[in-house]
Amino acid sequence: MRLHHLSLENYRNYKDLSISFTGNIHFFIGDNAQGKTNLLEAIYLLALTKSHRTNKDRELIMWNKDQAKVRCELTLFKRNIELEVEIDQQKKRVLINKIEKSKFSEFVGNLKVVLFAPEDLQLIKGSPFLRRRFMDRALGQLRLKYVNDLAMYQKVVQQRNQLLKDTHRKKSLLQTLDLWDMQLIEYGTAIINIREQFIKDIEKYAENIHNEITDGKEQLKLIYDASCLAGKFQEKLEKSRDKDLQFGTTNIGPHRDELQFIVNNKDIKIYGSQGQQRTVALSIKLAELEYMKQQMGDMPILLLDDVLSELDLKRQKKLLDTIGEDIQTFVTTTDVDGIKHNIIKKSDFFHIKDGNLIKG
Numbered sequence: 121m122r123l124h125h126l127s128l129e130n131y132r133n134y135k136d137l138s139i140s141f142t143g144n145i146h147f148f149i150g151d152n153a154q155g156k157t158n159l160l161e162a163i164y165l166l167a168l169t170k171s172h173r174t175n176k177d178r179e180l181i182m183w184n185k186d187q188a189k190v191r192c193e194l195t196l197f198k199r200n201i202e203l204e205v206e207i208d209q210q211k212k213r214v215l216i217n218k219i220e221k222s223k224f225s226e227f228v229g230n231l232k233v234v235l236f237a238p239e240d241l242q243l244i245k246g247s248p249f250l251r252r253r254f255m256d257r258a259l260g261q262l263r264l265k266y267v268n269d270l271a272m273y274q275k276v277v278q279q280r281n282q283l284l285k286d287t288h289r290k291k292s293l294l295q296t297l298d299l300w301d302m303q304l305i306e307y308g309t310a311i312i313n314i315r316e317q318f319i320k321d322i323e324k325y326a327e328n329i330h331n332e333i334t335d336g337k338e339q340l341k342l343i344y345d346a347s348c349l350a351g352k353f354q355e356k357l358e359k360s361r362d363k364d365l366q367f368g369t370t371n372i373g374p375h376r377d378e379l380q381f382i383v384n385n386k387d388i389k390i391y392g393s394q395g396q397q398r399t400v401a402l403s404i405k406l407a408e409l410e411y412m413k414q415q416m417g418d419m420p421i422l423l424l425d426d427v428l429s430e431l432d433l434k435r436q437k438k439l440l441d442t443i444g445e446d447i448q449t450f451v452t453t454t455d456v457d458g459i460k461h462n463i464i465k466k467s468d469f470f471h472i473k474d475g476n477l478i479k480g
């Protein structure tokens with residue numbers, strides 16, 4: 121997969137930008153708050169139809185403007201594709217080769233990315249939401265059905281929760297709960313099965329990568345800690361019904377799933393040092409990249425948002441070694457001086473100042 125061209129119109133601090141990419145590794149260099157992450161965010165938006173930083177699309181529109189447009193040209197398996205996302209104050213439109221798609225799930229998956237940002241270093245220690253989001257983002261780009269199942273599941277959870285609350289004032293509503301439960305089990309089971317397999321698959325890669333980074337001293341295991349496994353969903357949901365009614369919320373299901381990272385038989389979230397947690401996060405992201413490569417039979421695009429400065433030289437080297445020459449990569453950094461790697465000699469540099477970009 122190759123991204124050849126990117127253009128932005130009234131997107132964040134970019135009024136009108138048009139850049140072509142000819143090489144493989146691209147560094148966006150600039151001081152803080154100049155618009156480096158905004159560029160990676162725009163690429164991410166073209167891949168997943170949403171920002172990795174905000175759920176509010178309106179924030180992406182340049183201040184005092186009504187509409188933002190982001191467009192790219194790419195090649196996927198020798199096919200040229202043009203993708204476009206247009207955001208105005210009310211709605212968002214997505215277009216493939218200038219034809220609008222009514223379902224976002226038809227759009228997602230054309231451009232596939234793996235993003236590694238400083239917040240990913242919180243993947244181990246941060247809230248469970250981050251770990252679920254990690255699974256959802258990777259799987260969503262590869263499986264259209266997963267995107268649909270997840271959207272349906274989230275809708276059912278919301279409506280079931282509302283119903284649980286409403287039964288307090290209208291007891292007769294209780295009769296309809298079984299219908300919601302059936303749907304919850306249907307979509308939830310599909311999500312659990314796919315996540316379970318995903319974790320098994322990336323564990324193989326993560327284990328090897330982690331072993332290499334730690335010179336064989338640490339062995340990494342992943343545990344998909346589902347609040348219930350697929351076959352047990354109905355039983356657990358029935359058991360949880362009284363509690364659900366009491367608190368007006370659904371306590372069982374993949375929206376409560378967790379992931380555990382075990383290093384040398386110890387839960388690294390509890391016992392790991394900050395450095396160990398970073399190493400696990402790096403191993404997991406590199407495993408995600410490997411998984412995407414295997415699943416799509418091609419390379420996804422790698423977006424590295426200011427993470428190099430967060431890693432020590434050894435981990436930085438491992439990350440840059442992995443990029444090699446065949447993964448198209450976009451890296452943001454304030455400074456390249458601290459980056460000691462041959463890759464620098466083969467990279468293209470773009471200097472960013474105040475939403476303006478100069479190549480060279």
Ligand SMILES: Nc1ncnc2c1ncn2[C@@H]1O[C@H](COP(=O)(O)OP(=O)(O)OP(=O)(O)O)[C@@H](O)[C@H]1O
Pocket residue numbers: 131132133134150151152153154155156157158159179180181182183426452454
């Ligand atoms: N909707 C918007 N309209 C105009 N400018 C915006 C908008 N949203 C953010 N900005 C501007 O974008 C800039 C931040 O860009 P970005 O997050 O890409 O910074 P960065 O270069 O990655 O910086 P850092 O190295 O600190 O992470 C800020 O100057 C901010 O004011």
